[in-house]
Amino acid sequence: MNQIDRRELAFLHDLYVEQEWTQRFANLLDKHMVFSDDDEKILYVNAGTGGHVLALRERLNEKTKLFATCDDHHKLSIAQSKASVLKADVFFTTDKITDEKFNVVLADASFIEYENLPSFVEEIIGFSKDGGKVAFFTVTAGSFGEVFSFLWEVLFNEGLGMDGQEAAKLIESFPTVSCVEKISKEAGLKHVRSYTSNEIFEYRNGSELINSVLVSRFFLPNWLNFLEEEQKSGVCEMLARLIDEEYGDMSFRFSVKATLIKGEKAIS
Numbered sequence: 001m002n003q004i005d006r007r008e009l010a011f012l013h014d015l016y017v018e019q020e021w022t023q024r025f026a027n028l029l030d031k032h033m034v035f036s037d038d039d040e041k042i043l044y045v046n047a048g049t050g051g052h053v054l055a056l057r058e059r060l061n062e063k064t065k066l067f068a069t070c071d072d073h074h075k076l077s078i079a080q081s082k083a084s085v086l087k088a089d090v091f092f093t094t095d096k097i098t099d100e101k102f103n104v105v106l107a108d109a110s111f112i113e114y115e116n117l118p119s120f121v122e123e124i125i126g127f128s129k130d131g132g133k134v135a136f137f138t139v140t141a142g143s144f145g146e147v148f149s150f151l152w153e154v155l156f157n158e159g160l161g162m163d164g165q166e167a168a169k170l171i172e173s174f175p176t177v178s179c180v181e182k183i184s185k186e187a188g189l190k191h192v193r194s195y196t197s198n199e200i201f202e203y204r205n206g207s208e209l210i211n212s213v214l215v216s217r218f219f220l221p222n223w224l225n226f227l228e229e230e231q232k233s234g235v236c237e238m239l240a241r242l243i244d245e246e247y248g249d250m251s252f253r254f255s256v257k258a259t260l261i262k263g264e265k266a267i268s
Contacts, residue, residue, distance in 0.1 A: 010074030014049035016213040024199045025137040026052040028260045032195050037061045044068040045107035050079030057088045067091045101129040107136035122187040128265040135262035141176045146254040154238045189263035199256045206240030
């Protein structure tokens with residue numbers, strides 16, 4: 001991906017992902033995460049373009065030092081610009097902060113693939129002080145099922161994706177809540193608690209679904225990465241058509257299981 005594409009994706013992330021996706025997970029964290037004046041240093045991993053971090057800054061004690069990592073320089077630039085406008089005291093960086101330990105570590109794992117989740121959780125726990133608070137949010141089993149069932153039918157009818165088996169893999173690509181809890185405990189988290197919210201995404205019809213920025217730019221490219229570009233276009237059109245045939249004039253909805261995991265780093 002070239003720099004122009006990355007810059008565009010960063011702006012789209014700020015305009016759509018932060019508002020339509022991340023905010024739902026952030027609400028879950030805000031509801032269940034308690035901060036104290038003793039939290040001297042807080043780290044937020046995968047801060048995107050900074051929306052949730054800057055909102056947290058307003059809630060925290062002014063003496064609390066807030067650090068945040070972004071996964072590319074374009075998102076970093078947007079986050080820093082926002083912080084400058086708001087005169088918010090947040091240290092944003094794209095580098096891993098390895099020379100500090102934090103009282104609290106927060107992380108957005110909503111785009112972390114299941115196979116990479118154990119190493120990600122282990123990494124963020126490593127940023128915490130012994131006994132420090134750690135919390136992250138992710139997507140768990142039962143998400144996108146309404147979309148994947150239609151996608152399976154399209155692939156099967158067209159003889160693509162091993163006759164729908166690729167869609168079946170998507171259904172199985174999200175861990176159960178108990179699995180994420182187990183991963184967290186094995187990585188060194190104690191007093192693990194989980195909270196799940198069933199988030200509903202609604203679209204007027206199939207066309208609005210496949211043309212929405214969130215789905216077309218951030219979900220479908222990953223879901224259909226086993227297809228050629230021409231095949232992807234055809235599958236998307238058939239997906240929209242199949243949804244409209246099934247739902248008629250009714251809107252189409254899919255659900256996402258947004259899950260927050262929190263605990264404390266075990267004292268070594």
